[in-house]
Amino acid sequence: MSEDITKLEKIASQVRRDIVRMVHACQSGHPGGSLGCTEFFVALYFSAMDRKPGFDIDGIGEDIFFLSNGHISPVFYSTLSRAGYFDASELATFRKINSRLQGHPTTHEGLPGIRVASGSLGQGLSVAIGAARAKKLNNDNHLVYALMGDGEQQEGQVWEAAMYAPYNKIDNLIATIDYNGQQIDGATEDVLSLGNLRAKWEAFGWDVLEMNGNVMSEVLAGLTDAKSRTGKGKPVLILMKTEMGNGVDFMMGSHKWHGVAPNDEQLALALAQLEETLGDY
Amino acid sequence: MKKYTYTDKKDTRSGFGAGLLEAGQKNQNVVALCADLVGSLKMNDFIKEFPERFFQIGIAEANMMGIAAGLTIGGKIPYTGTFANFSTGRVYDQVRQSIAYSGKNVKICASHAGLTLGEDGATHQILEDIGLMKMLPGMTVINPCDYNQTKAATIAIADYEGPVYLRFGRPVVPIFTDPNQKFEIGKAWMVNEGKDVSIFATGHLVWEAIQAGEQLAELGIDAEIINIHTIKPLDEAAILKSVAKTRCVVTAEEHNRLGGLGDSVAQVLAKNNPTPQEYVAVNDSFGESGKPADLMKKYGLDAANIVSAVQRVIKRKQ
Numbered sequence: 008m009s010e011d012i013t014k015l016e017k018i019a020s021q022v023r024r025d026i027v028r029m030v031h032a033c034q035s036g037h038p039g040g041s042l043g044c045t046e047f048f049v050a051l052y053f054s055a056m057d058r059k060p061g062f063d064i065d066g067i068g069e070d071i072f073f074l075s076n077g078h079i080s081p082v083f084y085s086t087l088s089r090a091g092y093f094d095a096s097e098l099a100t101f102r103k104i105n106s107r108l109q110g111h112p113t114t115h116e117g118l119p120g121i122r123v124a125s126g127s128l129g130q131g132l133s134v135a136i137g138a139a140r141a142k143k144l145n146n147d148n149h150l151v152y153a154l155m156g157d158g159e160q161q162e163g164q165v166w167e168a169a170m171y172a173p174y175n176k177i178d179n180l181i182a183t184i185d186y187n188g189q190q191i192d193g194a195t196e197d198v199l200s201l202g203n204l205r206a207k208w209e210a211f212g213w214d215v216l217e218m219n220g221n222v223m224s225e226v227l228a229g230l231t232d233a234k235s236r237t238g239k240g241k242p243v244l245i246l247m248k249t250e251m252g253n254g255v256d257f258m259m260g261s262h263k264w265h266g267v268a269p270n271d272e273q274l275a276l277a278l279a280q281l282e283e284t285l286g287d288y
Numbered sequence: 289m290k291k292y293t294y295t296d297k298k299d300t301r302s303g304f305g306a307g308l309l310e311a312g313q314k315n316q317n318v319v320a321l322c323a324d325l326v327g328s329l330k331m332n333d334f335i336k337e338f339p340e341r342f343f344q345i346g347i348a349e350a351n352m353m354g355i356a357a358g359l360t361i362g363g364k365i366p367y368t369g370t371f372a373n374f375s376t377g378r379v380y381d382q383v384r385q386s387i388a389y390s391g392k393n394v395k396i397c398a399s400h401a402g403l404t405l406g407e408d409g410a411t412h413q414i415l416e417d418i419g420l421m422k423m424l425p426g427m428t429v430i431n432p433c434d435y436n437q438t439k440a441a442t443i444a445i446a447d448y449e450g451p452v453y454l455r456f457g458r459p460v461v462p463i464f465t466d467p468n469q470k471f472e473i474g475k476a477w478m479v480n481e482g483k484d485v486s487i488f489a490t491g492h493l494v495w496e497a498i499q500a501g502e503q504l505a506e507l508g509i510d511a512e513i514i515n516i517h518t519i520k521p522l523d524e525a526a527i528l529k530s531v532a533k534t535r536c537v538v539t540a541e542e543h544n545r546l547g548g549l550g551d552s553v554a555q556v557l558a559k560n561n562p563t564p565q566e567y568v569a570v571n572d573s574f575g576e577s578g579k580p581a582d583l584m585k586k587y588g589l590d591a592a593n594i595v596s597a598v599q600r601v602i603k604r605k606q
Binding site for chain 1: 319343345348352354356360385391458
């Protein structure tokens with residue numbers, strides 16, 4: 008197990024390098040939330056999910072994942088490429104013209120690993136519920152995962168979906184909230200307080216657990232726990248505590264790096280903190 | 289003028305209900321969703337036969353569009369059912385991102401479109417939906433004219449891969465098209481061949497155009513009437529062939545004159561063959577409560593208005 012964790016941590020370090028390099032190269036994008044969710048993405052794609060080789064959009068016979076807060080596309084793209092969906096060299100095209108790596112993820116350019124466009128917030132959980140229903144209709148005993156932001160909880164559609172899933176016993180679904188307490192304009196507490204998120208999701212009928220999203224062993228344990236709760240009549244929600252900008256000291260603990268790219272000097276400072284493990288693209 | 293008669297009147301939404309059942313019988317991947325309007329959308333027969341393939345979403349149209357998009361991932365062909373207003377304007381961003389931009393095979397089925405919704409008034413009478421939906425890249429937009437055509441269209445869209453907006457209405461209207469018609473997306477239907485004017489009509493206005501054609505014949509005007517049931521993709525060849533002969537056009541639709549069928553036709557004409565055109569459409573206003581026939585008259589959408597539009601446009605002919 009500890010060997011596995013070391014291996015996953017090495018992948019996470021490379022993904023973080025990819026994130027800051029991608030955002031630096033095009034001088035735009037969202038490094039903060041991407042860095043905060045790195046352990047989650049790596050644990051999901053390299054450990055928790057039962058994935059088929061290759062990619063087909065229907066994803067029958069495998070676990071599938073939906074990113075609702077599409078602006079953290081850097082961590083999604085890096086993880087997908089490092090997991091083999093496409094060559095890591097393509098990360099260099101992020102947010103540039105004629106790229107499959109659009110600012111926010113899309114199926115439109117045919118990038119393997121993406122099953123729906125996201126970016127306009129609040130929509131991903133509904134899509135995940137639909138995909139979970141399709142799995143049940145197809146007698147496909149695999150899971151659907153979704154990730155949302157915490158600021159995204161301010162969108163009304165999230166709560167339409169939150170109400171629907173427990174009543175309809177969508178119990179092959181694990182949704183996660185990236186609970187970093189930050190959004191573009193500041194702390195969620197200052198912009199529009201989310202109140203007691205755990206109590207709200209529990210009141211809607213979800214099986215809620217909490218985990219620290221920036222410690223690999225805890226993410227693995229949390230995902231294992233979440234999986235063990237599926238198939239029991241309730242959808243599962245993980246409240247994942249993370250730190251925006253995690254892994255790069257000067258990007259941590261503030262909303263300022265939500266959507267800002269590092270300059271050359273800041274890139275060098277960041278990369279000095281992140282070991283190159285799999286080879287830069 | 290070719291004679292059209294009818295023995296029965298039904299609502300086009302019942303054509304949708306019958307078509308949905310048949311589409312479900314033909315293809316097990318067809319599933320249906322509804323946002324608390326099962327009776328209004330006539331979905332009960334489908335639900336009775338395929339309870340496990342029907343999803344009651346509740347009054348949450350945004351969630352319904354997202355769930356429909358998700359159901360396509362796994363090979364399902366979802367038909368969503370709610371009023372036209374709640375199928376388009378209310379959920380425009382969900383339809384845009386999760387369905388249209390994502391290229392999802394969702395059939396957005398929209399009842400109670402336009403003024404003929406009647407007494408509920410302008411909050412529910414959307415007159416902008418054709419424009420909203422036709423502007424989405426990749427979206428097919430269909431507005432059939434009677435029960436039989438709506439049923440045929442509902443069945444046909446299951447065999448087409450891609451997002452579709454299917455628009456129909458509330459009131460009972462004459463059934464005058466072939467019950468065994470083969471519905472071809474994007475292929476206009478020649479209702480009556482004529483030489484003096486082209487009337488391009490969609491939805492409930494097709495029957496009004498036929499009534500107008502009969503009145504025009506008595507006035508010595510030989511009207512060509514074409515049913516444009518598919519507004520996108522538009523049958524440009526049929527339009528251009530007709531105007532090459534008639535050299536003037538009236539478009540007729542239960543929609544705002546901005547952004548509807550009339551504008552789509554005008555764009556084809558401006559590019560290929562500039563031709564005088566008159567619009568029979570709502571003049572950039574909201575609707576109001578009232579009986580459907582009274583509203584159609586007040587807002588200028590009945591046969592008499594088509595006749596006067598034809599008389600105006602013929603005077604403008606070069």
